[in-house]
Amino acid sequence: xxxxxxxxxxxxxxxxxxxxxxxxxxxxxxxxxxxxxxxxxxxxxxxxxxxxxxxxxxxxxxxxxxxxxxxxxxxxxxxxxxxxxxxxxxxxxxxxxxxxxxxxxxxxxxxxxxxxxxxxxxxxxxxxxxxxxxxxxxxxxxxxxxxxxxxxxxxxxxxxxxxxxxxxxxxxxxxxxxxxxxxxxxxxxxxxxxxxxxxxxxxxxxxxxxx
Amino acid sequence: xxxxxxxxxxxxxxxxxxxxxxxxxxxxxxxxxxxxxxxxxxxxxxxxxxxxxxxxxxxxxxxxxxxxxxxxxxxxxxxxxxxxxxxxxxxxxxxxxxxxxxxxxxxxxxxxxxxxxxxxxxxxxxxxxxxxxxxxxxxxxxxxxxxxxxxxxxxxxxxxxxxxxxxxxxxxxxxxxx
Numbered sequence: 547x548x549x550x551x552x553x554x555x556x557x558x559x560x561x562x563x564x565x566x567x568x569x570x571x572x573x574x575x576x577x578x579x580x581x582x583x584x585x586x587x588x589x590x591x592x593x594x595x596x597x598x599x600x601x602x603x604x605x606x607x608x609x610x611x612x613x614x615x616x617x618x619x620x621x622x623x624x625x626x627x628x629x630x631x632x633x634x635x636x637x638x639x640x641x642x643x644x645x646x647x648x649x650x651x652x653x654x655x656x657x658x659x660x661x662x663x664x665x666x667x668x669x670x671x672x673x674x675x676x677x678x679x680x681x682x683x684x685x686x687x688x689x690x691x692x693x694x695x696x697x698x699x700x701x702x703x704x705x706x707x708x709x710x711x712x713x714x715x716x717x718x719x720x721x722x723x724x725x726x727x728x729x730x731x732x733x734x735x736x737x738x739x740x741x742x743x744x745x746x747x748x749x750x751x752x753x754x755x756x757x
Numbered sequence: 758x759x760x761x762x763x764x765x766x767x768x769x770x771x772x773x774x775x776x777x778x779x780x781x782x783x784x785x786x787x788x789x790x791x792x793x794x795x796x797x798x799x800x801x802x803x804x805x806x807x808x809x810x811x812x813x814x815x816x817x818x819x820x821x822x823x824x825x826x827x828x829x830x831x832x833x834x835x836x837x838x839x840x841x842x843x844x845x846x847x848x849x850x851x852x853x854x855x856x857x858x859x860x861x862x863x864x865x866x867x868x869x870x871x872x873x874x875x876x877x878x879x880x881x882x883x884x885x886x887x888x889x890x891x892x893x894x895x896x897x898x899x900x901x902x903x904x905x906x907x908x909x910x911x912x913x914x915x916x917x918x919x920x921x922x923x924x925x926x927x928x929x930x931x932x933x934x935x
Binding site: 559561583586587594595599600601606 | 791876877898903933934
């Protein structure tokens with residue numbers, strides 16, 4: 547290694563005093579090794595520059611973008627959202643116990659959340675009722691709601707939750723007078739077999755029936 | 758490279774002008790960002806520091822501060838702010854300049870993409886071997902700062918900067934063989 551090797555980077559960066567720079571320039575004309583080193587230093591300097599640029603671009607491009615502005619749901623999107631919410635509520639209720647009753651109109655369902663009348667438990671029924679005779683079962687069940695035990699768990703009072711459409715959907719998403727009726731078919735094991743949602747024009751029907 | 762750049766020394770009359778301050782911002786914003794990102798800061802942190810540095814520059818000039826060596830003054834402010842953040846969040850900056858990156862441009866041929874990736878891979882390995890001071894010196898040199906300005910930013914003498922840069926370039930050249 548020659549005496550000028552320690553000055554090559556500074557020479558490349560134009561950082562040497564004029565005298566020293568002239569000495570290195572003269573030496574480079576004679577020394578092939580130093581010329582090769584200078585070329586290698588120049589190449590690695592350019593590569594480092596490119597690397598810094600590419601790294602900076604990568605980091606700047608990878609920065610998280612701003613959140614998109616909230617947009618108002620379209621009617622069918624809001625309806626799908628409402629259907630999913632209702633279905634989830636029904637599934638939650640069905641896991642604990644099942645009460646099948648005739649489908650009510652949306653007008654009956656709408657309103658503030660309420661707790662239904664407690665249904666009689668199996669133990670209470672055994673204490674107060676006569677033993678059920680297989681042939682007589684049909685007539686009794688049509689008059690009162692059917693109750694089932696699920697998975698051997700004790701039956702607790704059923705909780706019926708009615709959620710007005712305005713509480714779930716953004717204002718104006720559902721036209722006035724439109725609500726949804728949910729028809730849920732529950733399997734004996736407590737799982738939901740089928741859920742169907744029907745939009746209904748309750749207010750419209752009520753108004754049109756008025757004189 | 759840095760040898761071709763001209764030290765940025767702005768006369769008082771130029772810096773007092775709003776348009777010149779804007780030009781200064783346009784000229785130095787990207788190199789400052791590149792330096793800070795190279796130190797390991799996130800994009801948002803680098804943006805914050807650059808913005809803060811230019812705000813302080815405005816206050817500095819408004820209070821009749823020195824007009825000379827504005828570039829090294831800005832780099833020093835940004836460097837100190839980055840150091841403070843790195844001390845605060847040390848674990849997050851485990852490996853500056855070592856993450857993966859998009860190397861090739863869209864117009865590059867597949868062969869060139871492969872070569873460039875290989876070149877960057879070797880360079881990344883070599884950068885890992887640099888000390889913190891060597892890395893900082895190289896980053897500032899890549900930003901076009903002269904040895905004197907690098908010394909002002911890092912608090913080193915010119916001869917120390919020269920030795921550090923020379924040592925770092927040798928390490929990279931030996932490892933990369935570019």
